[in-house]
Amino acid sequence: MTDQPTTLDDLRTRIDQIDEDMHRLLIQRGGIIDELVRVKRTGETGSAFRPGREADMMRRLVERHSGRLPFSAVEHIWRTIISGFTHVQAPYGVHVDGSGDAGAMRDLARFQMGFDVPLTLHDGPQAVIEAVSASQGDLGLIRLGGSPTAWWSELGEPGRPQIMSRLPFLIYPNRPAAADAVVIANHLGDAAAEDMAVVQFDLAGAPPEGAFQVLAYNIADRWRGLVALDKARLPEGARTAGSYARPVTLAPNGGDAR
Numbered sequence: 001m002t003d004q005p006t007t008l009d010d011l012r013t014r015i016d017q018i019d020e021d022m023h024r025l026l027i028q029r030g031g032i033i034d035e036l037v038r039v040k041r042t043g044e045t046g047s048a049f050r051p052g053r054e055a056d057m058m059r060r061l062v063e064r065h066s067g068r069l070p071f072s073a074v075e076h077i078w079r080t081i082i083s084g085f086t087h088v089q090a091p092y093g094v095h096v097d098g099s100g101d102a103g104a105m106r107d108l109a110r111f112q113m114g115f116d117v118p119l120t121l122h123d124g125p126q127a128v129i130e131a132v133s134a135s136q137g138d139l140g141l142i143r144l145g146g147s148p149t150a151w152w153s154e155l156g157e158p159g160r161p162q163i164m165s166r167l168p169f170l171i172y173p174n175r176p177a178a179a180d181a182v183v184i185a186n187h188l189g190d191a192a193a194e195d196m197a198v199v200q201f202d203l204a205g206a207p208p209e210g211a212f213q214v215l216a217y218n219i220a221d222r223w224r225g226l227v228a229l230d231k232a233r234l235p236e237g238a239r240t241a242g243s244y245a246r247p248v249t250l251a252p253n254g255g256d257a258r
């Protein structure tokens with residue numbers, strides 16, 4: 001007796017079974033939302049966004065992944081799930097700095113936050129900061145690099161938004177949605193990830209090459225910059241604009257799927 005060859009129908013039956021299992025698990029995950037809102041008291045802060053927790057989850061996703069599916073697909077699926085869960089707990093909008101490459105910033109926002117979150121494009125970082133500041137739980141996405149203004153100068157001050165995460169968080173060759181940006185939000189208590197502090201520097205001249213990790217800068221009469229420092233190396237009295245989880249660089253040969 002010979003084994004019957006596997007047919008296309010057999011393979012599709014297996015795929016349907018796996019899809020059903022994944023969907024059932026997603027529905028189960030959704031069943032936790034009401035309790036999450038109650039336990040986190042999301043109604044009081046108006047925001048469910050917890051970047052420190054998200055960073056832990058994404059690190060574990062990298063460690064677990066193997067197989068043929070490109071890691072970028074898996075990352076995007078999880079980003080859509082997490083962002084969807086955040087939005088269902090407390091609706092929010094995302095304000096995007098479209099003053100540079102608006103297309104790249106929109107891609108980043110959609111990769112990171114999915115398509116269910118309303119997105120508004122603004123003509124510069126200051127407009128993003130004002131929109132977030134006037135909201136309860138909205139997020140802002142601001143492009144890093146050289147800037148005609150020192151837009152960061154009020155970030156982190158009482159009553160003003162602060163930097164909460166740096167994107168992209170996972171760095172690997174040919175990753176989609178690779179625009180270099182920060183996420184800002186109004187102060188969210190214990191929500192911040194704190195391994196990297198973001199500090200404002202105001203110097204008479206440009207700092208020596210490589211002296212700091214420069215996120216953004218403005219050159220006018222002085223050199224004004226937004227610099228990332230290890231939290232442990234934070235100078236006393238530094239003017240912080242927020243903090244974020246240290247991005248993870250995946251080894252280029254870390255497996256066929258990465």
Ligand SMILES: O=C(O)C(=O)C[C@]1(C(=O)O)C=C[C@@H](O)C=C1
Nearest residue numbers: 048049050051053054082085086
């Ligand atoms: O862990 C939480 O606090 C959640 O709200 C859950 C969840 C998720 O979907 O896993 C959603 C939003 C947060 O930013 C982090 C994680």
